[in-house]
Amino acid sequence: MNRTKYLIVLIAFSMAAFSCTKAIIDEGAIPEPIDGAIKFDPDIQNIVFNHCVTCHGGAAPSANLDLTTYQNVRSSAENGTLLNRVEDSANPMPPNGLLSLEQRQAIAKWAEDGFPEN
Ligand code: HEC
Structure with missing residues (x-):
């Protein structure tokens, strides 16, 4: 029973870690804000x-x-x-x-x- 709980927690953590990683990659794709002059x-x-x-x-x-x-x-x-x-x-x-x-x-x-x- 404890082992099952441990596994569930482990899976939940890896899923959370995975979605965090994905979010960070997505964010990295957003270009820097434009601060130079646009003509x-x-x-x-x-x-x-x-x-x-x-x-x-x-x-x-x-x-x-x-x-x-x-x-x-x-x-x-x-x-x-x-x-x-x-x-x-x-x-x-x-x-x-x-x-x-x-x-x-x-x-x-x-x-x-x-x-x-x-
Ligand atoms: C494949 C052809 C096509 C391309 C490429 C295109 N347009 Fe259009 N555009 C249209 C058509 C057809 C309409 C009229 C229908 C509508 O409003 O959706 C239109 C309507 C518009 C309107 C509304 C005009 C009004 O009087 O309300 C604007 C503003 C506009 N386009 C801007 C742009 C800009 C800016 C670009 C490029 C970033 C662009 N269009 C690229 C075909 C195109």
């Missing part, structure tokens, strides 16, 4: 050119939203829904899934800092 050119422009302009550019941009210029991206972030949509996991932009945490933090920091251009 439209090059930081935000790179993100938008790589993840948005295939749809939000060209002759007939999706949602009639052209994101190929500083003014347009800024205006969508400042007066439109860009900041919400890039954080909306139920209805994300880009539609195939949220940007990386690092990219989303960069966009948030850029807005917080007043949309510096370059």
